[in-house]
Amino acid sequence: xxxxxxxxxxxxxxxxxxxxxxxxxxxxxxxxxxxxxxxxxxxxxxxxxxxxxxxxxxxxxxxxxxxxxxxxxxxxxxxxxxxxxxxxxxxxxxxxxxxxxxxxxxxxxxxxxxxxxxxxxxxxxxxxxxxxxxxxxxxxxxxxxxxxxxxxxxxxxxxxxxxxxxxxxxxxxxxxxxxxxxxxxxxxxxxxxxxxxxxxxxxxxxxxxxxxxxxxxxxxxxxxxxxxxxxxxxxxxxxxxxxxxxxxxxxxxxxxxxxxxxxxxxxxxxxxxxxxxxxxx
Amino acid sequence: xxxxxxxxxxxxxxxxxxxxxxxxxxxxxxxxxxxxxxxxxxxxxxxxxxxxxxxxxxxxxxxxxxxxxxxxxxxxxxxxxxxxxxxxxxxxxxxxxxxxxxxxxxxxxxxxxxxxxxxxxxxxxxxxxxxxxxxxxxxxxxxxxxxxxxxxxxxxxxxxxxxxxxxxxxxxxxxxxxxxxxxxxxxxxxxxxxxxxxxxxxxxxxxxxxxxxxxxxxxxxxxxxxxxxxxxxxxxxxxxxxxxxxxxxxxxxxxxxxxxxxxxxxxxxxxxxxxxxxxxxxxxxxxxxxxxxxxxxxxxxxxxxxxxxxxxxxxxxxxxxxxxx
Numbered sequence: 001x002x003x004x005x006x007x008x009x010x011x012x013x014x015x016x017x018x019x020x021x022x023x024x025x026x027x028x029x030x031x032x033x034x035x036x037x038x039x040x041x042x043x044x045x046x047x048x049x050x051x052x053x054x055x056x057x058x059x060x061x062x063x064x065x066x067x068x069x070x071x072x073x074x075x076x077x078x079x080x081x082x083x084x085x086x087x088x089x090x091x092x093x094x095x096x097x098x099x100x101x102x103x104x105x106x107x108x109x110x111x112x113x114x115x116x117x118x119x120x121x122x123x124x125x126x127x128x129x130x131x132x133x134x135x136x137x138x139x140x141x142x143x144x145x146x147x148x149x150x151x152x153x154x155x156x157x158x159x160x161x162x163x164x165x166x167x168x169x170x171x172x173x174x175x176x177x178x179x180x181x182x183x184x185x186x187x188x189x190x191x192x193x194x195x196x197x198x199x200x201x202x203x204x205x206x207x208x209x210x211x212x213x214x215x216x217x218x219x220x221x222x223x224x225x226x227x228x229x230x231x232x233x234x235x236x237x238x239x240x241x242x243x244x245x246x247x248x249x250x251x252x253x254x255x256x257x258x259x260x261x262x263x264x265x266x267x268x269x270x271x272x273x274x275x276x277x278x279x280x281x
Numbered sequence: 282x283x284x285x286x287x288x289x290x291x292x293x294x295x296x297x298x299x300x301x302x303x304x305x306x307x308x309x310x311x312x313x314x315x316x317x318x319x320x321x322x323x324x325x326x327x328x329x330x331x332x333x334x335x336x337x338x339x340x341x342x343x344x345x346x347x348x349x350x351x352x353x354x355x356x357x358x359x360x361x362x363x364x365x366x367x368x369x370x371x372x373x374x375x376x377x378x379x380x381x382x383x384x385x386x387x388x389x390x391x392x393x394x395x396x397x398x399x400x401x402x403x404x405x406x407x408x409x410x411x412x413x414x415x416x417x418x419x420x421x422x423x424x425x426x427x428x429x430x431x432x433x434x435x436x437x438x439x440x441x442x443x444x445x446x447x448x449x450x451x452x453x454x455x456x457x458x459x460x461x462x463x464x465x466x467x468x469x470x471x472x473x474x475x476x477x478x479x480x481x482x483x484x485x486x487x488x489x490x491x492x493x494x495x496x497x498x499x500x501x502x503x504x505x506x507x508x509x510x511x512x513x514x515x516x517x518x519x520x521x522x523x524x525x526x527x528x529x530x531x532x533x534x535x536x537x538x539x540x541x542x543x544x545x546x547x548x549x550x551x552x553x554x555x556x557x558x559x560x561x562x563x564x565x566x567x568x569x570x571x572x573x574x575x576x577x578x579x580x581x582x583x584x585x586x587x588x589x590x591x592x593x594x595x596x597x598x599x600x601x602x603x604x605x606x
Contacts, residue, residue, distance in 0.1 A: 073501055093507075100507030113498040115517055117596055127506040159596055172502075179506065 014082075015215050016047040016070065016183060021079035021089075023065050039065040040239040043079070049182070050209065052216040054226040054247065056262060057236035063219045066236070067187045070217060071105045072096055083183070101131065101179035108188035110168035114160045120171055121156040127179045145174040148211075149204065166197035170204070177208065187219045202229055223266040227251055235259045288588060292581040299577045300353070300570065304346045307566040313338075314362045314564045336362055349567070358574060359567030363560065368571035372553070376538060376575055378447060379545065379552030382468055383537045386475035391533070394480040395526075398487025399514070402495060413484060420481030429474045429547040442466045445549035471548040475541055479533060486529050490522040497521070524591060531587020539576040 021043040024036040040062040047053045055063045068074040070081055072088060081089040088099050107113035114123045124145055128138045146153040149170040155163075163171060169189065176184060186205070190198045202225060208214060218230055226233060227247060234244035235258055243256040254260045315333060318324045333339045337348060349359050358368040401410040420428070436444060443449065447467045452460060494500060495518070503517055538553060545554030553572055560568035592598050 071505055073504060097507045100505060103505075105502065105505055107498045107502060109498060113502045115499045115503075115521065117520060126503065126508075130506045130508050130512070161597060175502075 013049075013085075014046040015049045015084060016045075016217070017080075017082040018043055018045045018066070018070065019080045019082070020044065021066065021069055021081065022077050023062075023069055023074060024077055038239050040069070040236075043236075043239075043241055045234050045241065045244065047183070047215055047217060048231075049215050050213040051231045052209070052218055052229050054218040054220055054230035054233045055236060056220060056223065056226055056233060057258070058221065058262070061236040062239040063236050064187055065239075067105065067185045067217065067219050070183075071103050071185050072099075073105070101127070102181050103183045103185065104176035104179065104181040105185040105187055106169070106172050106176055106189040108191050110165065110172045111161075113172055114168065114175075116161055117159075119157050119159050120151075120163065123160055123171055124156075124175045124178055127175060131179060141178060145177055148177060148208065149174045165193055166201060169193065169197075169201055173201075173204070173208070177212070180212075181214070183215045183217065185217045185219070188221075190220070190225060191222065198225070205229070221262070223251065223262060235262065284592060285589065288585050292585055295581055296574070296577060297350075300350070300574060301346065303570045303573050304342060304349070307570065308342050310564075310566075312564050314566070316564070332362075336360060349570070353574070358571035361560070361565055361568045363563050363565040363568065368567050371556070371568065372571050372575055375551065375553045375556045378550065379538055379541060379554070382471055382545070382550055382552060383475060383541045385468060386472045386541070387479065387533050387537065389472060389476040390479035390483060391530070393476070394483035395487055397480075398484045399491050399518070401484065402488045402491035405492060410488075413488075417481040417484050420477055421485075425474070425478055425543050426547065428478065429471075429544050432470060432474055433547060436470050442469050444470065447551055468550075471541065471544050471550045474544050474548070479540075483526075483529060483533075486525050487522070490525045491518060494518050494521040520594070524595060527590045527594070528587050530590075531583045531585075533583070534586055535580040535583030537583070538579045 022038070022041045024038045024041075026036045043062070043066055045053060045055070045066075055066060057063050065074065069076045069089075072081075072091070076089050079089060080087045083099060083103065086099070088096065091099070115126075118126075121142055124142055125138050128141060133141070142156060143153050146156060151167060151170050151174070160168060160171065172189070184205075190201055193201065205216070206229065209216060216229070218226065220226055230247045232245065233247050233250045234241050235250070235254075235256060236242065237256075237258040243250065243254065243259050250259060251263065254263055315329050315338075318329055318332075319326070330339070337345060340348075352359050352367075356369045358372065360366070361368050361371055364371055397413055401413045404410050433444065436442060443466055445467075447464060448460075449463050449467075452463055455463060500513070500517055500521075503513060508517075541550075541552065542554035542557060544550070545552040546558055549555075553575070557569060557572040559565075560572065
């Protein structure tokens with residue numbers, strides 16, 4: 001669904017433009033017994049450089065499928081993904097190589113998103129090794145990245161499993177930044193963290209965005225976080241974008257039922273949190 | 282080091298317990314080696330009593346067990362009444378034949394199964410993946426005996442290679458390489474049967490563990506950096522998928538002695554299989570107990586090696602992380 005949000009009001013060319021994106025999954029074994037699941041269909045979004053677009057929606061609405069298609073961890077069935085003027089939707093693995101470092105994803109569970117056998121240094125250095133960086137360059141970048149994500153560089157040799165959830169998410173951010181990306185896809189990257197850690201990571205991400213002119217595609221169901229971080233919001237339901245626009249406008253005066261429902265459930269959750277805090281006190 | 286010492290101590294306790302149970306069960310089993318002699322009118326009861334006394338079989342169970350433990354400490358494992366020889370040397374020569382066969386089969390099975398398992402997982406849902414799944418399911422479902430007899434019939438029908446024994450009559454007069462070839466040709470049938478049976482299980486385990494790792498977010502994250510397939514395979518996939526394979530490798534080691542007994546009997550390979558079968562039928566209990574002990578030794582040793590490898594190769598197990606296994 002084409003909405004009133006185009007992003008062109010910023011007067012800039014979009015870094016990412018997704019047009020008519022569709023992805024479906026076929027279930028079943030040798031004799032498929034189920035109809036294919038249409039995870040996303042006809043998704044159109046645009047993302048301007050150094051801005052944040054939040055993709056919100058209930059579980060199963062297709063947000064993560066869009067994220068996986070944009071990062072080309074999945075090949076879309078149809079549609080275009082224009083990144084810096086190139087349609088990457090149909091590129092082969094080899095053709096994608098120059099684009100890989102420029103689009104990075106941060107996963108929800110940082111604990112499982114890192115090889116559990118690795119040390120922090122090995123985790124962050126992996127993309128640099130893949131890019132063919134020499135050892136002295138790698139060491140220099142590792143130190144700088146640890147500073148960027150506010151972790152002591154003495155911890156570089158510690159196994160990743162010794163880090164806390166928030167620290168692992170910082171490591172995941174450092175790993176993504178190692179290849180100097182332009183677009184960071186944050187797939188529920190702050191879910192599962194306690195509120196204080198979540199706020200710290202959100203502030204870190206905003207700081208890094210300002211420092212390195214990063215562009216964020218924020219996948220989230222947390223509207224409070226979206227209000228804090230996103231310039232624009234696209235609401236998804238049943239694999240489609242049902243409403244999109246400026247964050248303030250969407251949150252203040254939603255027009256689609258799905259957006260209203262999400263806002264209502266966010267308010268209920270906030271009320272529940274407040275009442276349970278009162279009960280604890 | 283403490284871990285290794287603990288595991289070794291546990292293995293020794295297990296070996297002693299198995300030997301005690303073996304003695305208890307053979308004592309409870311009906312019949313003895315001398316029962317057939319009693320039916321022979323030419324052998325007097327006094328002669329039988331003398332023989333029982335010579336082999337120490339007239340002693341109480343606890344005394345016999347004590348003597349056997351002493352003998353086992355010297356790797357003799359008692360005395361075979363049927364062969365009139367110490368069990369140790371008898372077992373050693375046959376175990377060498379068995380180990381030659383089973384270690385070759387194990388090597389072949391792992392060399393086939395690891396690439397096939399990884400490849401099937403990487404091409405999940407592909408026609409050839411389905412084919413490997415169907416073939417491995419069939420091999421798991423078909424009893425060992427049926428597969429061995431079927432392949433034996435094929436080999437005999439088309440006279441593909443020699444059957445029975447491990448060398449030809451003219452073996453001793455052959456030059457070294459011809460002898461090696463002769464031995465390999467005799468070993469081919471039992472080796473193929475054992476390798477097929479093992480690889481069916483190994484392929485499925487490797488495929489399942491690689492599939493699990495392929496779906497892991499850290500692999501997805503690494504794919505996002507444009508990692509080369511070879512680097513992905515050797516740096517991430519294989520080490521992460523190694524734990525179940527190492528446990529399975531321990532089972533393969535454990536089965537080196539006991540896993541081939543039926544195939545050896547069917548294919549006529551002069552290993553421990555026919556020896557233990559004959560010893561069981563003739564109630565030559567010290568030989569049976571010796572066979573069981575050597576088998577138990579390999580089972581505990583195989584598991585011990587697998588556990589040590591897991592500790593050595595996985596830092597999460599060393600640190601006692603709950604999600605390590």
